[in-house]
Structure formats: structure tokens, C-alpha cells
Amino acid sequence: MMSKLKRIVDESREHKTKEIDLSDRGIQNINEVPGLMMLEHLTHLTMSHNKLAAVPPSIGELVNLQLLNLFNNIIEELPTSLSGMQKLKILNLGMNRLSHLPRGFGSFPSLEMLDLSYNNLSEQSLPANFFFVNTIRTLYLSDNDFETFPSDISKLKELQVLSFRDNDLISLPKEIGELRKLKELHIQGNRLTVLPPELGNIELTGTKSVFKADRNPWVHPIQEQFALGKTHVFDYIRSDTYKYLYGRHVNADPTPPPKSTDKAKKICKKPLHSKK
Amino acid sequence: MCAALVNGASNGDGVVLPICKAKESGAAVTSETYEYEQAQAKQRKQSESEEKQDAGGLRHVDSFKPLIPSVSMTSQLAQAVCVRCRGGFTPVEQMVNSNGEIYHENCFVCAQCFQKFPEGLFYEFEGVKYCEHDFHMLFAPCCGKCEEFIVGRVIKAMNNSWHPECFTCQICSAALADVGFVKNAGRSLCRPCHNREKALGLGKYVCNKCHTIIEEEPLRFKGDPYHPFHFNCDNCGKELTSDARELRGELFCLPCHDKQGIPICGACRRPIEERVVSAMGKHWHVEHFVCAQCEKPFLGQKHYERNGHAYCEMHYNQLFGDVCYHCNEVIDGDVVSALNKSWCVRHFQCTCCNTKLTLKNKFVEYDMKPVCRKCYEKFPLELKKRLKKAAESERRQ
Numbered sequence A: 001m002m003s004k005l006k007r008i009v010d011e012s013r014e015h016k017t018k019e020i021d022l023s024d025r026g027i028q029n030i031n032e033v034p035g036l037m038m039l040e041h042l043t044h045l046t047m048s049h050n051k052l053a054a055v056p057p058s059i060g061e062l063v064n065l066q067l068l069n070l071f072n073n074i075i076e077e078l079p080t081s082l083s084g085m086q087k088l089k090i091l092n093l094g095m096n097r098l099s100h101l102p103r104g105f106g107s108f109p110s111l112e113m114l115d116l117s118y119n120n121l122s123e124q125s126l127p128a129n130f131f132f133v134n135t136i137r138t139l140y141l142s143d144n145d146f147e148t149f150p151s152d153i154s155k156l157k158e159l160q161v162l163s164f165r166d167n168d169l170i171s172l173p174k175e176i177g178e179l180r181k182l183k184e185l186h187i188q189g190n191r192l193t194v195l196p197p198e199l200g201n202i203e204l205t206g207t208k209s210v211f212k213a214d215r216n217p218w219v220h221p222i223q224e225q226f227a228l229g230k231t232h233v234f235d236y237i238r239s240d241t242y243k244y245l246y247g248r249h250v251n252a253d254p255t256p257p258p259k260s261t262d263k264a265k266k267i268c269k270k271p272l273h274s275k276k
Numbered sequence B: 001m002c003a004a005l006v007n008g009a010s011n012g013d014g015v016v017l018p019i020c021k022a023k024e025s026g027a028a029v030t031s032e033t034y035e036y037e038q039a040q041a042k043q044r045k046q047s048e049s050e051e052k053q054d055a056g057g058l059r060h061v062d063s064f065k066p067l068i069p070s071v072s073m074t075s076q077l078a079q080a081v082c083v084r085c086r087g088g089f090t091p092v093e094q095m096v097n098s099n100g101e102i103y104h105e106n107c108f109v110c111a112q113c114f115q116k117f118p119e120g121l122f123y124e125f126e127g128v129k130y131c132e133h134d135f136h137m138l139f140a141p142c143c144g145k146c147e148e149f150i151v152g153r154v155i156k157a158m159n160n161s162w163h164p165e166c167f168t169c170q171i172c173s174a175a176l177a178d179v180g181f182v183k184n185a186g187r188s189l190c191r192p193c194h195n196r197e198k199a200l201g202l203g204k205y206v207c208n209k210c211h212t213i214i215e216e217e218p219l220r221f222k223g224d225p226y227h228p229f230h231f232n233c234d235n236c237g238k239e240l241t242s243d244a245r246e247l248r249g250e251l252f253c254l255p256c257h258d259k260q261g262i263p264i265c266g267a268c269r270r271p272i273e274e275r276v277v278s279a280m281g282k283h284w285h286v287e288h289f290v291c292a293q294c295e296k297p298f299l300g301q302k303h304y305e306r307n308g309h310a311y312c313e314m315h316y317n318q319l320f321g322d323v324c325y326h327c328n329e330v331i332d333g334d335v336v337s338a339l340n341k342s343w344c345v346r347h348f349q350c351t352c353c354n355t356k357l358t359l360k361n362k363f364v365e366y367d368m369k370p371v372c373r374k375c376y377e378k379f380p381l382e383l384k385k386r387l388k389k390a391a392e393s394e395r396r397q
Ligand SMILES: [Zn+2]
Pocket: B110, B111, B112, B113, B114, B115, B130, B131, B134
């Protein structure tokens, strides 16, 4: 096994291949791939479906990396050097065991796509500068534990895709309405009862848009509009009638609906030894 | 039961509210103006003040300068008795005469603080005299909101007294003193707010124009419900019913909607008498059908549509040439379209392992991202189960 990995690295060094695929090779530690962190010319590194528990700080030496895919590992800690990667555009950290992000995580200078789906993240996990990544186009946070999301979301002016499928959201920040480029919003399977009327400022019903919002305990008038179709929902939340009802609902400060237990079996929630 | 006092109970709009239906529809506001505005009172002469007496049981009286008794009055003096202490007067004692009542100088004092009346001004209530300060303390009403004394107009409502500016709608804070209020679940509300609350309880809508409940079918216009009778057909002028139709921001009765006689230009909204261009579900004057970017009329040339706007070829490409989801560049060459997105052919790949995909490969949709079969097989069973259930629930919707 070791020798096979070594051969891949050697080949890349000799032929200056810019993309390396090391997915599904049972790697537990990046040191098992000698010389990998010296391939300065690498632009794409895929290491999904391995057993990596950590990412070494030396990852920062791959200064030309544009894509780093660490999907489906068991990573709990990330090095702060990660966000210093000048050219990184696509970072997939989906299906790991992250419950927090390192300090300064928001300082990526050119990150465009960030996938953090299926981890153990919540609003408390975000470092103070998270919303500095204003180059970001797609942010996937499905299958996490967010109950609220900071109003600073409005700083992500380039955001086109925002995915919160199966979190514990009890409200959406009204600032979401400032994301003028948003084309996809996934909020299925949360605890949402109302939508901020400001969401009506964005167009999410066209053919190139995605608006998924089922499996939420919507208040009756919204549920009714969903039964008619998404365009009706958007027409409705733009109406004065809804703005009035929404204000009234928010003022009443109702107790949020209970959490669903659907995600309780997430593998990243279980202690490690029980994962085969 | 009845929330408020009083007479006419009619408000500015001439709506008379039946007072004793207070529970449901509430009562009208009335105000009482107590007769003790100090500024006026201080200027009053004694002769006036003797006549001054009002129905409310409050009386304002001015005291006047103490009398210096003369010798010839000595015998009368012997019979004179102080109203307060019942004692007589010695010839050298000064006497105070207030509206014919005689007092020792030391007995003509506030019943509360036993001090002389500042500037001789006192207030009388049920035969007892008070200084201005104590009178306010004891009898002036206190505002139910700001808890300050109310001098001048008092609003009596909701079993409390209020400054006119402090008595407001508990939902929208509109001043209620002059427009009347409605009692709703223990709150004082303005009529529009009350109607909305009531409609809500009945599962009905409130008209966005007159703010009363719509008993029959509402007419929806720009998303809000209205009584149909507030509108007339934009074409024939007939009063509308709930089956009226909205068309390009105007309302038409059903027959007029169906046979829209002369086409109306989607840009200038005037009738089109000459050549008509029909595009994007609307009609246009030839010279008014223009590129949304450069505003040049197409004049029969091909146009491209996007988000309800028309563009010339150059501007359409400049603005909307398909952009690749992966590399964020305008796609040069063939476009892969899937999952409401576009990709460069070489950039269409599995989001989990970056393996290149073609539309011939079977892939799985995961948050509208493509995932190859091999990766999907590796998903935890619990996630696959949830995603399957989620897809079923989405299909049902
Ligand atoms: Zn006194």
C-alpha cells in the first residue's frame, strides 16, 4: 500500500501532474504518503473516503492548491494554516467530525465553494471572522446543528447557494434578503415556522433557482401557500398582510417547535470506536 | 362592564359605537376636562370666583386680602366665630374672610399640610380647602401610562385616566383620543388593528383599503386581500366582484379580461393602434420593445429573454452566457445542464470524489450536487435513509 501511494507522488513530481486522486485508500495519516506536502505544483488534491483524523499544518505549503477535497474522513481539528492558502477556491470538508472551525477560518483570500455538510457544527462553531470570506459562492451546511444563523450572512455578497437541509433552525436572519445573487436555498427539515418577509427581495422561483423548504412546521398561512406552489409562497411573503402577521408572530415570541430526532443516528455523533 | 363614561360617544368619522357592547366592540373615548387650569384660576377676581362652581363638585376660589377690623364693628366682632376652630376674635386679631366664611389667620390653612396657601390660592373639595400641591396629590388623576398628573384634558377609558397623547393603540401606537378605540381582549386598539385581530380569529381577511373584515370572497390584488367593490374594471368601469382578474398590474372584470380589446403596450401602458409586437406574454409598440440593457428597439430582430426581460444578442451573451458552477467562468463550448445548474463539459464531476461525470453516467442528487454511484454507496446508511425519506416528502409536496 505504502509503495503504491509513494509511486503516485513520485509520478506527480516527475510529470508535474497537477491533480492527485488519493480517495478511498484507507489513509489514516497524511504522513503515510511521503513527499505529498512537497508537491508545490499541485492544484487539485482529493483525499475523500479515507480515515484522516487531522490535517497537518504543513498543508499550507501546497501554495498552488485550488481544490482540496477531504470528504468523508474523521477530521475533528483543522490547522489555522488552512485559511492562509492563497489560491484555494474549492474546499470540501463534508462528512467529517468537526464541531468547531479554527481561529481565523474566514481569512481565505479566494475561497469560492465551501462544503461543511454532515459535521457537528452550530452557530457557536463559527470563528469571529467567518463572514470575511466574501468571495464565497456556495456554502453547504446541511446535516449540522444550527439553530440560528448570524445576521452577518449579509456580508457574503457573492453567495449563490446556501444549504441548511436538516439542521435545527428556528429562524432565518432577515439579512438573507440582502443576498442579491442567491439562487439556491435549501432549508428543508428544520424547525422553521415563518419566513422573514425580506426573503421576498430575492428571486428563488425561476428555472435556474432552487428553493427547498419542505419538512418544516410552517404556520398555517404559509403552509397553505406551499400547497399552491413556491411562487405563491413568495407572492405571499411580499404582501402587506404577511408583513403584518410576521411582525405579530415575532413579537409574540412563540416557543420554538421541538427538535426532531431524525439526525440522532448521524455517524459523526457517535464515539469513534463504534464506527467500523 | 362599560369601559368608559359618557355622552355622545361619537367619533370623528361619525361612527357611533354602542357603549354597552363593550366586551366585543368596545366603547368610544370621551374626555373630561376638569375645571382647575391654574393659569386661569390665578387671574380670577373674587366676584367671579364666588359664582364659580361646577358640576364636577370641584370649586376654585381665590382668597383675598385679610380685613383690618374697625372699632365700630367691635360688637359684631364679639359674635364672629372662626369656621375652623369655632373660637371668637379679639379686637387686635386679624381675620380672613373667604366667601363670607371667617377664619383666624392661623386657621386659614391647607387641610393637608397646615401651611398658608401660597399666593392665597386654594382648591376646595367637598368643603375642605387644600393648597395646589396637595390638591394635585390627592385628587388630580394620574396617567395610566406615564404616571404623571394630568392637567387639562383627561381621557377616561379602560378603567383608567390618560393624557390624550398617552392613550394609544396597543398594537400600532396610533393616538386614540380623537378617533375612538375598540376594546379587544383587554387591550385598547385602533379600529384597523382591531379588525385585523378579529379577522385573524375568524380565519378571515381584512381589506387592505378600508381595514374591515371581508365576509365574502376577497379580491386579491398585488398579494393583498380587498373588498372587490373598492375597484372598478380598468376597461369597462364596472364595479368588480371576486372573480376579477389582475393583468399587468390592472384589474379587469372577467369578460373584459377575456376579450382585452385593444392591446396595451407593456412599456408605456397606452393602447397600441398601429403595429403590435407580441412577446413575453405582453404587447408592445414596435418602438417600445427594446433591449433591457442598451434600450435599442429590436425592430423585428431576434431577442433573448431572461427573468422577464428581453435583451439583444450581444447583451444577452455579455450578461448571461452560461456560467460554470465549478469554475465560475462563462462556458465556452458545450454546456452540461443538470440540477438547475450549468457546467463546462470537463468540469461536470462528482462533488464527493471529483471523478468526471457525463450525462450518461448515473449520478445521485445530493443537495442539488451530483454524486457518483460509488460515493453514494459509501454514504452512512442513516443518511441514505433520511435522504430517501426527504425525497419522498418533497415529491408529495
Ligand atoms: Zn397643603
